[in-house]
Amino acid sequence: MKFGGLEKFTVTDYPGKISCIVFTIGCNFRCPYCQNSQLVTEEIDEINEKDILSFLEKRKDQLEGVVLTGGEVLIQNGFIDFLEKVKEMGYDVKLDTNGSIPYSLKKVVRKELVDYVAMDVKAPIHQYEKACGIEVNTDKIEESIDYILGLDSYEFRTTAVPSIIDEEGMKEIAKRIEGAKKFFIQQFQPRNTLDRRYEDIDSFPMKKLEDFKEIAEEYVQNCEVRNV
């Protein structure tokens, strides 16, 4: 595993759990608006796995959960081993994923190494290439969506990036995840983006995100706007 960050405390990233966030280095997507650009381009100092595990061991009585995020965690070698060690310490695990590797996603869920899955739905399926900055096998994305819809604990989320998401697009996304228990529409923050030109794009006003929410609520069980 290649680790590039550790946020020692959060009460907002894992619903209902006092957690920490562990960031992995590297991603198979190149979303131009990505705000973890140093993790994606791998221009960041690596943190030793031993240091992460020793932190988790020390905090296991204070923290309930570990959020594992990237980059894309599931492209890493050794994520099963790492997750087994984290679960042995008694943590609940939330996995953030772009949904491009359903085989690995299913594996970690079946092995009960992950308790909560958060998948980004980047765009309507036919616009994935534009949203992700590379050619994407959208069959894999759809496979992940269908699998996650059958889980107990999960969320889908979409970052409302102007030029990628509009009303029609939001409707298509919500229809594709129809019946989802939780869907978050996230505000786009134009800073530290992978493609610097996205820093010149203004975020949507919050009112627009509330309009998107109204559209999505026709299809999903629960939708909220996140301004993070």
Ligand code: SF4
């Ligand atoms: S936003 Fe895109 S490029 Fe950035 S980490 Fe997520 S999937 Fe990778």
